Amino acid sequence: MLTATQAKAEIDRLTDLLSQAASAYYNTGTALLDDDQYDLLAGQLAELEALYPQAARPDSPNRRVGTEPLDLFPKAKHQTPMLSLENISTPEELLAWGERLNKELEGLVPVFCCEAKLDGLSISVVYQKGKLAQAVTRGNGEQGDLVTPNLSTIPELPLALQEPLDLELRGEVLLKKAQFERLNQALEEAGEEPFKNPRNAAAGSLRLKDPQAVAQRKLSILLYDLVTPGFESNHEGNLKKMESWGLPVNPHRLVTGDLAQVLEFCAQMEAKRKDLEFEIDGVVIKIMDLGQRARLGRTAKFPVWARAWKFRPERAKAQLIKVEQSVGRTGVVTPVAVVSPVELAGTTVRRASLHNYKQVCEVLGLHEQDSVYLVKGGDIIPKVLAVEVLDRVPGAVPLEAPVVCPSCATALTRLPKAGSKPKEGQEPELEVDLRCVNPACPAVLDGQVEHFVSKKGMDIKTLGGKMSHLLLEKRLIGGIADLYRLAQKREILEQIEGLGKLSVTKLLEAIEASKTRPLNHLIYGLGIPQVGEKAAKLLAQELPDLQGLLALTEADLVKVANLGEVLRGQLLRWTGEEKNRALVRELLDLGLRPALLERPKNQPFAGKTLCITGTLQEKRSDWKFRLEQLGFTVTSAVSAKTNYLLAGVEAGSKLKKAQELGVPILDEEAMHHLIETGP
Ligand SMILES: [Zn+2]
Structure with a gap:
């Protein structure tokens, strides 16, 4: 306690x-x-x-039911409050609800309508005399944002019904998964932050001030409740009525009186989840009969007549034994929880990710010997989701972030976010990560050398496994560059247990041979944050030689296709640090002459600038890739310098601008033709 x-x-x-x-x-x-x-x-x-x-x-x-919305939109009161639903996620919770219903209904038999729980933004939609009159977000449950013009952009929602009906409806504003992908792609191409998931994208889109901009987001809506009384006596009947009026209704549903079938439906929907057009995050289970609903009523916060079954990854509870710290090659100190062995999703778990110390100290508030809940995410190692505070041992001490590096005892720091440009007089925003910035930190060096000699890097196989650790430990090397000085230490090397004359010769030959390994592998091996195999290759194609890496500017990097903003920031930070510049110069002095990469050949359109707009039959990213292979520079805006505009359907301002500037406009077919015939 x-x-x-x-x-x-x-x-x-x-x-x-x-x-x-x-x-x-x-x-x-x-x-x-x-x-x-x-x-x-x-x-x-x-x-x-x-x-x-x-x-x-x-x-x-x-x-509170919701959070006070910002004053971006006029407010409107809901005719009927919009409550949220009580969540359940275990058969026991479902059965307990069933028992409660039986008791409160006193002999009446409940029938359930189960519907896929759409993962979007709840909305109240009001028709007056058959005309779409008002659309209001949930807001705080009592009142929300009036977003009628934005909602009117959704084509499947009729602006007028055949009959002059007065209706108050509930539904969910959604973004199709495919549309979400397209939107994020466009945002990324424009250098903007992509949305985390379709729900966030739908929420962000509905909050845009300009309905025309909302229309381009292509939102969808599915309705799932008719609040206005006086139509059918049961929910399913009402939904059928809504369908007959031409309203878009959530189609994924089941009517049953059997809780076992309810559970089966939940399992089915979870299995089908990834194949659906929209994201769902559970199943809503509602009492069918509206009379029974009225009788059951509501608590302060939730209706008694409905529950939300939430899909949840399997969880396990374990006891924290200790938190280990590992120092990676970038110096970032990562906490890992060592826990009492526990079964989770078919494996025995002993370690779990804690992400970073903000998670440990602020989000989890982790104390020594705490009980923790573990979940399996997409990653191999499970993560610590939360702490069970009620199990806390009296007098347990809260865990604190380390102050010094566990490997070299250097004080840890938080660096400014790469690429962050603070306004004058303001402190730069800092990374969450705690970092050891000692260039001679053994743990950092160990990680760096291991990465440098790895297969995708310099591929010096004889140095893989334990050998590089051993060389560092015996102080035969103090970092990457020293590998190329090992030839002078041949005699000492031969003394090492397990290394004979022959293996030393092989080792030194492999190191010597790596001096001319292609530039992309060297760039990868340097371990620049964010620069993986693909980015290393893109960079290597642009560089005249190794030294060129140090001369890269933001403007150069923007021209390299497919390098994101974060990567550019990290790369420039890396090349800006003197120790890294010294390392590159040292490698050159030691005789590294990496094989240079040629730009992809056969670029008949080199020097031509092209802009893409509108919705294309083929994926925009595919077009972009193909066009860049052919030498086009693909830009995001039309200017007088633009040579061609590739326009799909529903092209907007860019098309207009191209027409004004007299830029040749091609559809996809014409583009294919141009590629075939050449410029
Ligand atoms: Zn250190």
Whole structure:
């Protein structure tokens, strides 16, 4: 059990954390916490608030239905409050709800309507005399943003119905997965931040001020409830009515009186989830009969007659034994939780990711010997999702971020974000990562050498495995450059156990041979953050020689296709650091002459500039890649220097500008023809 002080501290921490996350999400669409983690932490907070009511805060996210929206749009009150649903995710919780229903319905038999839970943005839609009159976001549940003009851009939502009906409807604004991909691609090409998921993209799109811009986002909507009474006596009947009026209704549903079938439907939807056009995150289970619904009513926050079954990755609870720190080749110190062995998704787990120390100290508030919940994400190593505070050992000490490097004891620092350009007089934004910046840090050097000699790098096989560690340990090398000085230490090398004359000869030959390994492998081997195999090749194709790497400017990098902004920032930071510049010069002095890469040949359109606009039959990225292979410079805007505009359907301002400037406009067919016949 917690002391009152501990409970208060934990309630304060969770309240602040969740409020921040909710506000960031509603106002900017940024997800500070995963949904799963948010739900779990909110549940823990609710549990603590119930146990220690005197410590609960009035601004607890559990006391509000939503978060106050920003004043971007006029506000409108909902005719009927928009409640959220109570979440469940286990058969036990479902059965408990079933029992409660049976008790409260006193002999009436409940029938359920199960619907795929659409992962979008809830919306209230009102028709007056058959005309689309009002669309309001959920907001705080009582009132939300009036976004009628934005919602009117959705083609499948009729602006007028055949009959002059007065309707209040509920639905979800969504973005199709395919449309989400296209949108993100366009954003990335324009150098803007892509959206994290279709829901964020839908939310961000609905909040745009200009309905025309909203229209280009191609939002969708599916309705799932008719709130206005007086039509059918049951929910499914109402949905069928809505379909007959030409309204878009969520098609993924099942009516059953059997909770076992409800569970089966949940499992089916989870299995089908990835094949659906839209993202779903669970199943909504509602009482069919509207009379029964009225009888069941609502609690302060949730209707009693519905539950949201949330898809959840399997979880396991384990005890934290200790937190290990590993120092990577970039100097970043990463915490890893060592836990009591536990079964999770078919494997025995002993270690779990903690991401970084912000996660450890702020998000999780991890203490020594805490009980932790683990989940398997997409990664191989599971992650720590949350702490079970109620299991906390009395007197347990909160874990703190290390101050010095576990390998070399140098004070750790947080660097400014790569590529961040703070305004005058402002502090630059810092990275979350804690870093050892000692260039002679053994752990960093070890990681660097290992990366340098790896297959995608210099591919010096004899140095793989333990050999590079051994050489560092015996101080025969102090870093990458020293590999090329090993020839002078032949006699000492031959003394090393397991290394005879012959293997030393082989080792030195392999090192010597690596001096002319193609430039892209050397660039990869240098371990510049973000620069992987592909980026290394793109860079190598641009460079006249190794030294050219140090002369690269932002302007040069922008011209290299497919190098993202973050990568450019990291690369320029790397080449700007004196120790790295010294390393490159040292390698040159030691005789490294990497084989140079030629630009892809056969570029009949080299020097020609082209802009792409509108929706194309083929993927835009495919076109871009093909055109760049042919030598085109593909730009994001039309100017007097543009040689061609490749225009798909629904082309907008770029098409107009090209017409004004007299730039030749080609459709896809004409483009194919141009490629065949040449410039
Ligand atoms: Zn260090």
